[in-house]
Amino acid sequence: METILVLTHADETGSALTKASLEAVTAGKELAARLNASLAIGIVAIDATAAASALASTVARLLAVSGEPFAQPRYSTDAAALEALCRAAEASIVLAPASARFARVAAGVAHRLGGFVDTHITAIGGTxxxxxxxxxxxxxxxxxxxxxxxxxxxxxxxxxxxxFAGPPAPAQVEQVAVELPALRTTVTGLRAPSQGTQTIRPDAKLLFVAGAGWTKKQSDGQVHAAEAGDLILGFLRTTGASLGSSKSLVDQGGEGQPVLPFLTHLNQIGQTGATPRHARGLSTCCHGEEPHVVGWRFIADRRAINLDPNCGWTRGKADVVYIADAFQVMAKVNSLLEAKKA
Amino acid sequence: MSVETTPADSPAPEFERQTMEVDIACAGFGPAMGGFLTTLTREWSEHPEDPAFESKVAPGMPLQVLCYERADDIAAGVSGVVTRAQGIRSSFPHLNPAEIPMAVEVKRERVLYLLDPIGASRRSLTLRAADAVLHTAGRLFGLKDHAFELPWTPAFLHKHGGLVLSIGQFNQWVGSQLMATGLVQIWPGTPVSAPIFSEATSKDDPAEEAVLGLRLADQGVDRTGAPAGGFMAGMDVRALLTVVGDGPVGAVGQAIDKRLGLPPGHAHREWALGMKMVIELPPIESDQDSTLEPGTVWHTFGYPEPEIFGFLYVHPERLVSVGIFVPSWMGDPLRTAYRYLQHYIQHPALWRYLKDGTLRSWGAKSLEESGKRGEPFLAGDGFARIGEGSGSTNMLTGSGVDEAWTTGTQLAEAVVELLRAGKPFTRKNLSATYEARRRASWVERGAREAENARNGFHGGPRGSSMVKGMIGMALAGLTGGRFSFQAHIPPPHKQIALRAPSFSRSLRKGWDTSSQTAEGLQLKQAVDLAIADGRPLHDALLTARGWPEIPFDGRLLVTQQDALLIGGKVQAIPGFADHVVFLNKQLCIACVEKTCIAMCSGQALTLGDGGVPAFEREKCVHCGACLWNCAQSPDGEHSNIDFRAGSGGLHSAEN
Amino acid sequence: MANVLHIVVCAGIVPDPLQTLEPVTGPAGPGLKNEMVLPAVLDPWAASALYEAAALAAKNPGSKLWLVSLGPKAKLQQVMMTVAQKIAFELVPIDGPIGGFPDAHSTAAVLAETIAALPGLDKAKLLLFGGWESATRGAGVTLQLVGERLGIIDQFQGVDQIDLRDDGSFEVLERVEGGKHQVSVCAGTPAVLGWATGNLAEPRNNPQTGMANMRTIMPALQKAKPTTLAPNGLRYVSVALPKQQRTTRVVKDLTPDEIAAELVEWIGAE
Structure with a gap:
């Protein structure tokens, strides 16, 4: 008989749980129902009251670690908190979001408990x-x-x-005491990339991916990097899309070629880059080969604009491929979007 | 001291350089260097206390032997070969092919004449008539799948008892053993830009000039070679002996040839581009009438063009190497390789097996087909030449790897002899040891027999030159080289369009807007398509000539761009200069043929601004085809394209 | 004032990113077809860690740098021929299995045991570096497990920057959600840093560095201890390539204006 514990943590406000935490709650409820197992939910927050209330309708046992040391993500405090929650719940299966906060500590906690960890789980099944x-x-x-x-x-x-979403209600929470080690790390805050333009938006419905073709010579034999930058930023502004890039484009910074100044390695999709989740993705000036497309694994609806009718996207990797000049198309898209807004 | 640099727009800037002293510096790690280092380290391992193997430059230390390879991995070789393996087996008498991935003994050889099932091939009337007879008589001649198997093949073509190899895997196998000895170091990802020459001692005898070592390529430079972020001037590796095994288009070999010239009557005038795919065959189906057994070797001729020879080698685990050779004597200025290779694998005789296969790897390489006639000075003060760049390839038997390997072993034996005798690596001493061994060996005998074997391919209208060439090869092969056709071999740039003047005229008209001829108009449309849609020029041109479009399946029939990424895995790390340089831009602007673009294996050359081709380093596979596919020559012999030391290229180890 | 650091970088080897991968299941569990034949490279994120470590060691004279790498000896040797030219380090090779399918807990146990036994290592000065995830298993757990086994409770993941201060404390930038960095200040060593890309370009190949490294790398490789990794109760139910192939609509005959209109409609009211 398994005992399932779902670990959750608060968002930047300190009281509400993150969306990823609530997703783990859903997974925990489903698994507990299927296995006929007991379900507990552990909360890490400066004050767990609001979070617990949001989870009241789960009818799960609620455990919390609260207090100032847990206001911010930090290995030593989070590891101690999760260890205490797991011990209190006597859990055999622990589900948690693969957030930066929990991904940092989950392996260490598993080790402390003599257990095991697997990450980036996309589905839980089994008979x-x-x-x-x-x-x-x-x-x-x-x-x-x-x-x-x-x-x-x-x-x-x-x-x-x-x-998970359920009606809030007063909930009984078991506070779990944590013995903290001496703290040697202070979290001082968050910092956005220095370029000023925040282009990575994980919650956006649309991912816009720019490939190296944007900074290559165009049909007039010239490079139009500045124009490319304007078109891309203009599109992001009107759509609120998240910006991704191919490795070759972000790597260009080192070679003295014209580059798009707002791109950093954080924007990279595929290869050594990210594999984000968005409902839709639009690829431009990117060939659509396997190393590019691995980062698109979790993009549901995919379209691409490419000059090459035989590019990788046309071979079962995108839903729609437009054989066209992305400069022309995106200029028109931007003007249509702006007109629509106005 | 001076460093040879080829002329360019601006002279190479001089920088303060680090210097390192070693005993033996080696350029290029291929079969020849494998043979050299294997033989050297074996003798050394067997006699570790022998004072001959003590360093002269670092007394008290063991001999300092360093080898620099341009490719990012020593396994990134570009050849699937069939070889008699005479020399390789004498180095490894107990060789078990199963130890080397993709290696197998040759079991069955066939020579096939392929007819043109499409009708787009540029065949002469004579050839068409012969084809018609074959077609009509069909079964009588054993015609199957538009292919006619030669009932008998001359012994000189046989590789029976030899090996089918992947040179990538073979290099890796040899390199691992060498590195494990801890005696020598092989550094991949390190292009050598030039040899370091001593100043000439006498202007009358430039061949007396000594090579003092190797200069490594500058890093952290922009495309023109000017210092940029993270600049690091290439180091000077000074050596008592420089072993040059950087192949037919290597920067070191080229620079030595340029500085010292070639022996009288010798020239690098005959070339071919070998391009091939490694294909994983589909699973065997029960209704299949036959399968390809590992160790099967096919040689083909006649298709996709009369001048293009082809091959199919079957490795273990359902892998095959399939490829074609596009020779310089195919005078067509619009010759190309990738699209032809795609038509080749779709020939019914091959497609029967390859259909539904998967492209595993792809690559291309220039072959120095001058053989003995392109042999440079094999040794000089402080240097020796081995391998293909030393003219060892036997173009009669179509064999180069085993010969290259053997020249390496011969040099190693000579080096050990000189080390033991305490003699310096002078031209005289290297001639008396290395050159003497080579001259007395089977490599030299074969090279002499092959010297004029391919003369028949030069001269005569297209199609008939193929027949004449084949007869010439048979003559030479059957008489041990005593009989052959005589021929004048023109420089590579003159071979282009030599037999297609009308076509060149059409091309010129096609390129010009004032097109008059139908063919010119067709070509013009193809060029427009290439410019407007970014479609590869060679691809557009072959379509314009009536070749059917390739039915891309995303698995085996893929675009050249895809072949670069999924087959060749082509990459280039930043920070190196462009290694393909157009010397006289005016000649490029005036050039109508632009064969360099059509023949570029990696689509790294495209139509650029104002007539000068544009080069993309990131797509270059370092095949060197541009070097001899240039219709222009600033000096009447050499091409207008400078092929220098560069970084990157194929990342496939299955070639 | 310089701090003397003992930096240990854990870095595995992975197939060169453009290789065609195909899983196969053998008697020893899942693996990649021809994995030993494919060209390998140093794991990209771990390589960032190595370059950052080298830069840090260079800025802090007296510091030491070890590279601990687990993989088949022959493949390690091959990859080191490229890596060893870039920076000076002491290689600690562990001759073990290749690939991402072995259990991370077993891998971590071997790494931790090896690191704990490094002659001359002062744990109080230890910075344990590695990639925040590998390009094989991609789990991002091995380094944390090694850290725990070594008793290090200041750990950072997705690190893009470290600024070491004179007093031995350091500021760390970690990637968190939303394309931002979390900024932390740690009082000093020991600490674990799992690196993302960092800010340093790949160092140039320097033959002299290579020569110097090779004098220690080859003997170390020859002495590399053969290791097996226990499955630890990890079982693979299935290992397969994704099958999803979409039915792609290729639109060739629309003008840029028409395409733009279609796209705007697709993007919708977001």
Whole structure:
């Protein structure tokens, strides 16, 4: 008989749970129902009252670690908090969001408890037991795995489950005491990339990916990097889309070529870059080869604009491919969007 | 001391450079260098206490032997070969092919004449008539799948008992063993830009000039070679002996040839581009009438063009290497390789097996087909030449790897002899040891037999030159080289368009807007398509000539761009200068043929501004085809394209 | 004032990113077809860690840099021929299995045991570096597990920058959600830093560095301890390539204006 614990944490406001945490709650409820297992939810927040109230309708046992030391993500405090929650719940299966906060500590906590951890889980299945789906080799190989050892920590990728939502109600929360080690790390805050333009928007519905073609010579034999930059930023402004880039484009900074100044390695999609989740994706001036497309694994509806009718996107990797000059198309798209706004 | 640089728009800037002293510096790690280092380290390992293997430049230390390779990995070789492996087996008497991935013994050889099932091939009337007879008589001649198997093949073509190899895997296998000895170091990802020459001792005898070592390529430079972020001037590696094994288009070999010239009567005038795919065959189906057994070797001729020879080698685990050779004597200025290779694999005789296969790897390389006639000075003060760049390839038997390997072993034996005798690496001493060994060996005998074997391919109208060439090869092969056709071989730039003047005229008209001829108009449209849609020029041109479009399947029939990424895995790290340089831009502007673009294996050359081709370093596979596919020559012999030391290229180890 | 650091970088080897990968299942569990044949590179994020470590060591004279790498000896040797030219380090090779399918807990145990036994390592000065995720397993857990086993409770993941101060404390920038960095200040070593891309370009190949490194790398490789990794109860139910192939509509005959109109409609009212 498994005992399931879902670990959750508060967002930047300190009181509400993150969306990814609520998604893990849904996964926990589903799994508990299927396995007929007991369900507990652990909360890490400066004050867990509001979060607990939001979880009241889960009818799960609610545990919390609260207080100032847990206001901010930090390895030593978070590890101690999660360890205490897991011990209190006597959990055999621990579900948690693969957030930066929990991804930092989950492995260490699993080790402290003599358990095991698997991360970036995209699905939990199995008939009698628990089987987890995750990707290897940069989203190129998909595996389903299982473990005999317990406790087993499963960190769920964001967007794989619907976020839990239930009517808030007063809830009984068991406060779990934590023995903290001496603190040697202070979190001083968050910093946005220095370029000033925030182009990465994980919650956006649309991902816009710029490929190296934007800074290559165009049909007139000239490079139009400044114009490319204006078109891309203009599009992001009107649509609120998140900006991704191919590796070759972000790498250009080192070679003295014209580059798009607002791009950093954080924008990179695929290869050594991110694999974000968005409902739609639009690729421009990117060839659509395997290393590019691995970062698109979790983009549901994909379109591309490319001059080459035989580019990778046309071969089952995108839903629609427009054979056209992205400069011309995007200029028109921007003017249509602006007209629509006005 | 001076460093040879080829002329360019601006002279190479001089910088303060680090210097390192070693005993033996080697340029290029291929089969020849594998043979050299294997033989050297074996003798050394067997006699570790022998004072001959003590360093002269760092007394008290072991001999300092360093090898620099341009490719990012020593396994990034570009050849699937069939070889008699005479020399390789004598180095590894107990060789078990199963130890080397993709290696297998040759089991069955066939020579096929392929007819043109499409009707787009540029065949002469004679050839068309012969084809018609073959077609009509069909079964009588054993015609199957538009292919006619030669009932008998001359012994000189046989590789029976030899090996089918992936040179990438073979290099890796050899390199791992060498590195494991801890005696020598092989550094991939390190292009050598030039040899370091001593100043001439006498103007009358430039061949007396000594090579003092190797200069590594500058890093952290812009495309023109000017210092940029993170600049690091290439180091001077000074050596008592410089071993030059950087192949037929290597920067070091080229610079030595330029500085010292070639022996009288010798020239690098005959070339071919070998381009091939490694294909994983589809699973065997029960209704298939036959399968390709590992060790099967096919040689083909006749298709996709009469001048293009082809091959199919079957490796273990359902992998095959399939490729074509596009020779310089194919005078067509619009010759190309990738699109032809795609038509080649779709020939019914091959497609029967390859259909539904998957492209695993792809690559291309220039072959120095001058053989003995392109042989440079094999040794000089402080240097020796080995491998293909030393003219060792036997163009009669179509064999180069085993010869290259053997020249390396011969040099190693000579080096050990000189080390033991305490003699310096002078031209005289290297001639008496290395050159003497080579001259007395089977490599030299084969090279002499092959020297004029391919003369028949030069001269005569297209199609007939193929027949004449084949007869010439047979003559030379069957008589041990005593009989062959005589021929004058023109420089590569003159071979282009030599037999297609009318076509060149059409091309000129096509390129000009005032097009008059139908063919010119067709070509013009193709060029427009290439410019407007970014479609590869060679691709557009072949379509314009009546070749059917390729039915892309995303798996085996893929665009050249895809072949670069999924087959060749082509990459180039930033910070190196462009290694393809157009010397006289006016000649490029005036050039109508632009064969360099059509023949570029990686689509790294495209139509650029105002007539000068544009070069994209990131797509270059370092095949060197541009070097000999230039219709212009500033000096009447050499091409207008400078092919220098560069970084990057293929990242496939299956070639 | 310079701080003397003992930096240990854990970095594995992975298939060169453009290689065609195909999983196969053998008696020893899942693996990649021809994995030993594919060209390998240093794991990209771990490589960032190595370059950052080298820069940090260079700025702090007296510091030491170890590179601990687990993989088949022959492949390690091949990859080191490229890496060793870039920066000076002491290689600590562990001759073990290749690939992303072995259990991370077993890998971490071997790494931690090896690091704990490094001669001359002062744990109080230790900065344990690595990639925040590998390009094989992609789990982002091994480094944390090694840190825990070594008793280090100041850990940072997705690190893009470290600024070491004179008093030995340092500021760290970690990637968090929304394309932002979390800024933390740690009082000093020991600490674990799992690196993302960092800010440094790949160092140039320097033959002299390579020569110097090779004198220690080859003997170290020859002495590399063969290791097996226990499965730890990890079982693979299936390992496969994604099958999804979309039915792509290729639009060739619309004008840029028409395409733009279609796209605007698709983007919708967001």
């Amino acid at each position: 009698d037991g628990v089987e987890a789906t995750r990707w290897f080799y940069r989203q190129r190989v998909e595996a389903v795995l299982s473990r005999d050892g317990r406790p087993w920590f499963l960190l769920l990728d964001a967007g794989t489950h619907a976020a």
